[in-house]
Amino acid sequence: MRNPRIEALEQRRDALKTQLDDLDNAVIERSADLTDEERATYEAAEAEIARCSEQLEKLIKREQDINRSRELSASLGDATNANSGKPGMPGVTIEPDGPIYREGGEHDFFLDVYRAKSDSKAAYRLEKHSEIERAASATTDLVGLVVPQYLVDKYQPLAVSRRAFLNTLVGTPSYGRLSSASVIIPKETVAPGMGAQSAENQAFSTASWASTSVTLSAVTIGGYGDLSVQAIQLGQVRPDRLFAEMLERYYQDQDRQALWGSGSSGEVEGVFLADGTQTVNGGYTVTGFAEHYGVVQEAASKIEINDERDAQYVLMTPARWRSLLSASDSDGRPIAGMNGTFPSNVGAYVDGAGQRWFGGLRVVVTNKVQKSGEDDTVMAVYNTDFAYFEDSPPQTVTADQVVAHTGSVRYVTWGYMIFSPEIRVNSLCLIQNLGEPAFPATAVS
Numbered sequence: 001m002r003n004p005r006i007e008a009l010e011q012r013r014d015a016l017k018t019q020l021d022d023l024d025n026a027v028i029e030r031s032a033d034l035t036d037e038e039r040a041t042y043e044a045a046e047a048e049i050a051r052c053s054e055q056l057e058k059l060i061k062r063e064q065d066i067n068r069s070r071e072l073s074a075s076l077g078d079a080t081n082a083n084s085g086k087p088g089m090p091g092v093t094i095e096p097d098g099p100i101y102r103e104g105g106e107h108d109f110f111l112d113v114y115r116a117k118s119d120s121k122a123a124y125r126l127e128k129h130s131e132i133e134r135a136a137s138a139t140t141d142l143v144g145l146v147v148p149q150y151l152v153d154k155y156q157p158l159a160v161s162r163r164a165f166l167n168t169l170v171g172t173p174s175y176g177r178l179s180s181a182s183v184i185i186p187k188e189t190v191a192p193g194m195g196a197q198s199a200e201n202q203a204f205s206t207a208s209w210a211s212t213s214v215t216l217s218a219v220t221i222g223g224y225g226d227l228s229v230q231a232i233q234l235g236q237v238r239p240d241r242l243f244a245e246m247l248e249r250y251y252q253d254q255d256r257q258a259l260w261g262s263g264s265s266g267e268v269e270g271v272f273l274a275d276g277t278q279t280v281n282g283g284y285t286v287t288g289f290a291e292h293y294g295v296v297q298e299a300a301s302k303i304e305i306n307d308e309r310d311a312q313y314v315l316m317t318p319a320r321w322r323s324l325l326s327a328s329d330s331d332g333r334p335i336a337g338m339n340g341t342f343p344s345n346v347g348a349y350v351d352g353a354g355q356r357w358f359g360g361l362r363v364v365v366t367n368k369v370q371k372s373g374e375d376d377t378v379m380a381v382y383n384t385d386f387a388y389f390e391d392s393p394p395q396t397v398t399a400d401q402v403v404a405h406t407g408s409v410r411y412v413t414w415g416y417m418i419f420s421p422e423i424r425v426n427s428l429c430l431i432q433n434l435g436e437p438a439f440p441a442t443a444v445s
Contacts, residue, residue: 006059013052016045040186040211047184054180100129101148109148110239113399114232114409147397151240156393159247163255164366166419168313169389174423178390178416181218185388186211187423214420216388219268221253222414229407239411243397246413250394255368258389258419271387271428272371272378274421278302278429284377287435289327289335292320293347296359299381299429307383307426314361315380317369321356323437324348379431386427391417 023042027034034042101109109129112122133146160167169175193207225242232239263269271277280299286292300311325336325348336348348358356363361381370376394415403410421428 006056006063009052009056009059013049013056016049016052019045020049036210037208040213043184043213044186051180051183058179099148099150100125100132101150103150103154109151110243110411111232113239113397113411114229117401147243147395151243152393152395155240155244155247159244160251162248163251164364165255165315165368166258166389166391168362168364169384169387172384174384174387174389176390178218178392178418182215183388183390183418184213184215185423187214214423216418216420218390218416218418219257219266220414220416221250221257221394222412223249224410224412226403226408226410229409232409242411243413246411247394250413250415252368254391254417255366257417258387258421259366259368260371261419268417268419269421271380271421272430274425274428276422276425278306278426280429280431282377282431282434284433284435287438289324289347292324292434293359295431295434296361296379296381299379299431300359300361302429303381303383303427307385307424309383309385309427311361311381311429312383313364313381314358315364315366315369315382317367317376317437318365319370319376319437320379320434321358321363321365323439324358326439328440376436377432377434379434381429381431383427385424386421388420388423389418391415 020042023034023038026038099105101107101112107125109126112119112126115122116126117123129148130146133149190208190210192209193205195205197204223246225246227239227242257268257270259270260272261267261270263273278299280295280302282291282295286295296314299314303309303311325334327335329335335346337346337350348356348363350356356365369378369380371378392415394413396414398412399409400412
């Protein structure tokens with residue numbers, strides 16, 4: 001039975017090719033070049049055909065890898081290494097049931113990475129582990145030394161939770177898994193017409209729908225950490241904890257770039273530096289609960305008036321959120337409510353699921369809202385339609401001998417993302433020039 005994903009991609013590619021043929025035939029029949037609308041459609045179809053072809057190539061290669069892995073498993077028989085007894089590879093065995101590396105198992109992935117340069121058994125285990133993981137994986141992006149799935153399952157969910165802002169885009173039409181070095185997407189410049197038909201047999205409303213092609217390129221986010229051979233061999237530091245820390249830093253830097261990326265020097269362009277977005281000016285006088293409530297509602301209204309979409313989220317720093325929670329009325333009663341409390345006036349609250357709300361909007365809290373080295377004076381209100389976001393999971397780890405002369409081992413983690421905050425700018429409103437978060441000087445007893 002053929003892979004249904006391959007069949008679907010082939011069908012989509014063939015349909016797009018038919019669409020291009022139809023446009024070519026139309027040009028020949030009318031002896032006129034493509035219109036602007038047709039040209040945008042033509043270019044978008046060409047770009048999608050290229051993406052389909054690239055994905056097909058990866059999927060077909062993965063199927064070939066799976067078939068080779070099955071042949072390997074069959075040839076191993078009782079899981080005894082076929083090289084057993086040969087010089088330099090005596091009696092290496094692989095467990096028939098379960099993965100080579102597992103929590104509490106006999107072999108440690110990171111120790112084998114360190115030993116592989118001089119230990120043929122460790123090198124063989126790593127080679128077979130990576131081959132089997134790539135063949136069995138649902139993704140086609142695995143390269144280098146593949147981190148065991150149990151480590152990904154253990155640390156990645158906790159790490160990705162540190163990417164508070166971009167997580168609100170995951171699972172929406174704005175988000176996708178990165179599959180190429182760049183994407184070409186249409187950005188609408190003239191909306192299609194729509195309206196009532198004045199009478200039977202009369203023309204419908206029309207407008208010359210138009211878009212411009214926008215090319216977005218993938219950026220690379222990566223880092224490394226060095227561990228001493230003593231820490232690895234004597235167990236002073238577990239390398240998997242270093243891996244967990246690097247994952248956290250990876251996701252945090254994704255959020256930082258999405259908010260403050262310069263758009264140059266290998267960074268995406270961030271939300272607070274985007275062109276054409278709507279703004280609300282706080283005039284540096286917005287410090288109290290009521291003033292914040294007002295500017296957030298003003299920002300939400302701009303999205304709902306100019307884009308006819310509901311505002312969904314309000315983005316702020318932890319300090320600003322906590323300052324709003326600390327606000328109280330003249331009798332010392334809190335204005336914001338926590339789950340299990342019942343203040344008389346509730347403009348903000350934390351619900352039973354632990355989710356934060358302010359003025360009817362979900363609150364997204366992250367330190368990355370405050371640009372490094374600058375004051376905490378900005379917020380944003382948005383609907384997730386404003387952005388385009390693709391990323392790849394940071395599933396690759398390598399180690400080398402660059403720092404071997406110091407008795408160290410270098411572990412490297414990296415991944416890729418594509419992001420643009422300018423796809424639908426009226427779905428975003430920046431709130432600028434706020435007063436810095438303030439807390440009551442004393443509590444009312």
